[in-house]
Amino acid sequence: MSEVKKIATRESYGNALVEIGKEHEDLVVLDADLAGATKTEIFKKAFPDRFLDCGIAEANMAGIAAGLAASGKVPFMSSFAMFAAGRAYEQVRNAIGYPHLNVKIGATHAGISVGEDGATHQCLEDLALMREIPGMVVINPCDDVEARAAVKAAYEYVGPVYLRFGRLAIPVLNDADYKFEIGKGVVLKEGTDVTIFATGLEVSESIEAAKLLEADGISAEVINIHTIKPLDEELVAASAAKTGKVVTVEEHSIIGGLGSAVCECLAEKAPTKVCRIGVNDRFGESGPAVELIKKYGLDAESIYKKVKAFVKEN
Numbered sequence: 001m002s003e004v005k006k007i008a009t010r011e012s013y014g015n016a017l018v019e020i021g022k023e024h025e026d027l028v029v030l031d032a033d034l035a036g037a038t039k040t041e042i043f044k045k046a047f048p049d050r051f052l053d054c055g056i057a058e059a060n061m062a063g064i065a066a067g068l069a070a071s072g073k074v075p076f077m078s079s080f081a082m083f084a085a086g087r088a089y090e091q092v093r094n095a096i097g098y099p100h101l102n103v104k105i106g107a108t109h110a111g112i113s114v115g116e117d118g119a120t121h122q123c124l125e126d127l128a129l130m131r132e133i134p135g136m137v138v139i140n141p142c143d144d145v146e147a148r149a150a151v152k153a154a155y156e157y158v159g160p161v162y163l164r165f166g167r168l169a170i171p172v173l174n175d176a177d178y179k180f181e182i183g184k185g186v187v188l189k190e191g192t193d194v195t196i197f198a199t200g201l202e203v204s205e206s207i208e209a210a211k212l213l214e215a216d217g218i219s220a221e222v223i224n225i226h227t228i229k230p231l232d233e234e235l236v237a238a239s240a241a242k243t244g245k246v247v248t249v250e251e252h253s254i255i256g257g258l259g260s261a262v263c264e265c266l267a268e269k270a271p272t273k274v275c276r277i278g279v280n281d282r283f284g285e286s287g288p289a290v291e292l293i294k295k296y297g298l299d300a301e302s303i304y305k306k307v308k309a310f311v312k313e314n
Contacts, residue, residue, distance in 0.1 A: 005171070006170055008168060009143070012144040013078075014043060015042060016147065017029055017151065019152075020152055021043060027076070028068055031044075034080065060091075062103075064077075078106040078107075079108075080107070081107035081164060085105070092160075097133040097134060105130075107164050109123075109166070110123050113251060114167050127250070128252075129256075136160050138162045138228040139161065140258075141163075141164075141226050143171065146224075146226055147163075149179075151163065166201055184227070185226070189222040194221070196209070197223050197236065197262055198223070199228065202250055205293075205299055231262070236265050237266065240272040244272065248277065249277045275306065275307070
């Protein structure tokens with residue numbers, strides 16, 4: 001059996017920018033002295049005249065991106081999630097969100113999988129911060145194919161978009177003909193006993209967990225929620241009503257991210273018992289990414305055990 005191809009979605013981001021840049025001269029890329037890490041250096045090499053290094057100053061970069069958008073350009077401002085969503089939050093809110101400008105935020109190195117960089121760089125709050133901004137679209141792709149498609153969709157969408165990418169190479173799940181649509185979840189596996197809503201790198205882990213559950217006679221429906229906002233509320237409610245139990249899985253705090261979005265939807269549309277799997281109100285720590293994912297209970301085996309226990313509850 002051949003090994004599953006793995007690609008970090010930050011690589012997908014850099015490659016997608018070049019692909020889109022070849023067709024659209026209004027696309028410009030900004031970075032905060034991290035082009036090698038965010039992979040915007042790929043775009044810089046291809047289109048040096050449309051690349052701006054703003055230095056270690058994300059707040060200023062947000063203001064520059066806002067100005068470019070107001071001038072008719074389509075700027076992608078890029079940095080680590082901790083700095084793009086955290087350090088520059090006020091400017092993203094007031095200079096980009098409030099006037100609803102056509103700025104795209106490419107946030108890499110999100111979540112616990114940043115690894116050895118430690119708690120200060122492992123942004124576990126960005127989805128919560130960005131979904132709070134009125135009109136901000138929030139996307140967290142699960143693999144290379146989806147990430148590339150998400151960047152293209154973000155370019156075509158008129159308005160602010162937050163795109164979340166990771167440092168760790170993760171399995172490629174989708175075929176080349178995959179069709180991405182903002183706000184539409186994707187059913188990856190049908191099931192009857194429990195629904196697992198997953199996002200980002202946790203999609204592949206959830207699929208593996210579902211296979212383990214199947215061996216125990218538990219039929220799990222697995223749905224990829226790539227767009228945290230706007231949430232596919234119709235699909236969420238329908239699947240919850242179908243299985244009667246819901247689990248959310250995210251490489252993010254259980255507060256304010258996918259788990260919160262799903263619970264908010266179900267409380268209004270289809271009250272259902274929910275188990276949220278994510279980082280439990282704590283900071284991360286330094287260590288190898290794969291080991292941290294396991295320690296924080298975000299690997300397939302841990303998800304399997306939690307879902308199994310949850311399903312067997314009365």
